[in-house]
Amino acid sequence: MNKPHCVDSVIIGAGPAGCAAAMRLVQADKQVVMLDAEPKQREYKIGESGTPSLRSILPRLNLEPELEKLGHLPCHGNRAVWGSPHVEEQDFLFKGMGHGWHLDRAEFDNWLRREAEQKGVTILRPAQLEDLGLLPSQTWGLKIEFEQKSYLLESRCLIDASGRAAVLAKKLGAQRKRLDELTALAIIATPSDDETLYSMSLVESCEQGWWYAAVIPNGQIIITLMTDADIVRELDLTNIDNYLALLEQTQEVQKQLKKPYQISTSVMAYPAHSGYLSQVAGMGWLAVGDAAIGLDPLTSSGIHCAMADGISGAEALIASMEGDKQAIPNYANNLQNALKQYLTERQTYYQRETRWADNRFWQRRQCSKHA
Numbered sequence: 565m566n567k568p569h570c571v572d573s574v575i576i577g578a579g580p581a582g583c584a585a586a587m588r589l590v591q592a593d594k595q596v597v598m599l600d601a602e603p604k605q606r607e608y609k610i611g612e613s614g615t616p617s618l619r620s621i622l623p624r625l626n627l628e629p630e631l632e633k634l635g636h637l638p639c640h641g642n643r644a645v646w647g648s649p650h651v652e653e654q655d656f657l658f659k660g661m662g663h664g665w666h667l668d669r670a671e672f673d674n675w676l677r678r679e680a681e682q683k684g685v686t687i688l689r690p691a692q693l694e695d696l697g698l699l700p701s702q703t704w705g706l707k708i709e710f711e712q713k714s715y716l717l718e719s720r721c722l723i724d725a726s727g728r729a730a731v732l733a734k735k736l737g738a739q740r741k742r743l744d745e746l747t748a749l750a751i752i753a754t755p756s757d758d759e760t761l762y763s764m765s766l767v768e769s770c771e772q773g774w775w776y777a778a779v780i781p782n783g784q785i786i787i788t789l790m791t792d793a794d795i796v797r798e799l800d801l802t803n804i805d806n807y808l809a810l811l812e813q814t815q816e817v818q819k820q821l822k823k824p825y826q827i828s829t830s831v832m833a834y835p836a837h838s839g840y841l842s843q844v845a846g847m848g849w850l851a852v853g854d855a856a857i858g859l860d861p862l863t864s865s866g867i868h869c870a871m872a873d874g875i876s877g878a879e880a881l882i883a884s885m886e887g888d889k890q891a892i893p894n895y896a897n898n899l900q901n902a903l904k905q906y907l908t909e910r911q912t913y914y915q916r917e918t919r920w921a922d923n924r925f926w927q928r929r930q931c932s933k934h935a
């Protein structure tokens with residue numbers, strides 16, 4: 565093993581949070597290495613709703629804010645059947661921030677990584693953190709695995725951007741608290757040629773949880789049921805027939821699928837629980853994005869929040885490297901406040917649905933902030 569290469573920051577995870585942090589750090593002339601584990605080969609990368617608020621984040625990193633220029637589809641708002649059988653439409657037009665997007669999510673994340681590399685970030689992929697320790701020089705010594713070989717790295721600070729896995733924070737002793745067992749079950753449908761597709765996304769509550777439907781840039785429709793892991797097991801909802809039987813009972817979502825249509829033959833399952841870290845920062849390190857706070861997909865703002873955290877986390881580390889001792893504790897306090905606000909808003913939204921108050925899914929979300 566060769567002498568460790570010394571950089572300003574090593575970031576674990578090259579999703580939206582890690583890429584935003586990396587790009588902000590290189591803007592301040594910091595040397596950054598980002599490690600990313602090979603993503604699992606999935607049929608579909610989930611999380612495709614880009615809120616209009618991304619338009620304010622992207623230019624801060626010198627990125628193109630009009631994502632339709634990159635092939636993503638405009639999304640003009642949300643339709644919701646929630647709390648009553650009436651369909652409520654919320655048009656982004658009235659929020660004054662322009663439209664949002666139906667993203668090709670895999671391509672969006674790849675684009676962020678390409679942009680980060682072009683701006684000077686070194687990305688090692690697939691790479692894993694094997695071990696770490698604080699050196700006498702108060703810098704971090706890291707042992708990493710890249711392309712099946714071990715390497716040593718030295719870094720002034722570290723960022724955990726590894727998503728819900730929070731691998732770095734856990735290695736440093738923080739605990740990941742789960743707030744629920746929300747699971748996303750998704751299928752892809754290919755509509756008939758002559759079908760007019762909505763440019764709005766749709767959310768519809770049901771006895772076992774809630775549904776989400778939206779078009780994706782290739783013209784297909786993603787349909788997702790959000791429910792708890794124990795309900796998935798009991799009703800055997802990863803079985804496509806059971807899944808479709810529940811879908812048939814929806815008021816609006818099944819209308820998106822005017823026959824004939826083709827659907828994926830299997831149900832894809834994704835963990836979608838809310839969660840947070842017992843400690844989001846310490847001396848010379850901090851967590852950003854889902855690693856710090858995993859939001860309920862109902863908010864549709866995971867990408868925005870992850871990138872915003874990435875930028876503010878990077879700015880805290882830049883200030884800390886320049887001697888500001890309060891920068892990291894301030895960052896941690898801000899995240900603590902954001903978590904409190906998120907929990908209150910999440911509870912308020914779920915409490916608006918009272919039609920299935922006897923069902924476990926809703927009971928868990930009616931009575932306490934910590935479902």
Ligand SMILES: Cc1cc2nc3c(=O)[nH]c(=O)nc-3n(C[C@H](O)[C@H](O)[C@H](O)COP(=O)(O)OP(=O)(O)OC[C@H]3O[C@@H](n4cnc5c(N)ncnc54)[C@H](O)[C@@H]3O)c2cc1C
Pocket residue numbers: 576577578579580581582599600601602603610611612613614615691692693725726727728729731748834835836837852853854855859861864865866867868870
């Ligand atoms: C079902 C579902 C639907 C969603 N829908 C939306 C939506 O419509 N709109 C929206 O804005 N948000 C949505 N979200 C949330 C959004 O996807 C996340 O908030 C966002 O991806 C968080 O970005 P991140 O960079 O923090 O984490 P991630 O995107 O999870 O990225 C983490 C990165 O870390 C890497 N990594 C993991 N472990 C390791 C390791 N050991 N070593 C190195 N690297 C590692 C991963 O490969 C990955 O690249 C949804 C989430 C779910 C679960």
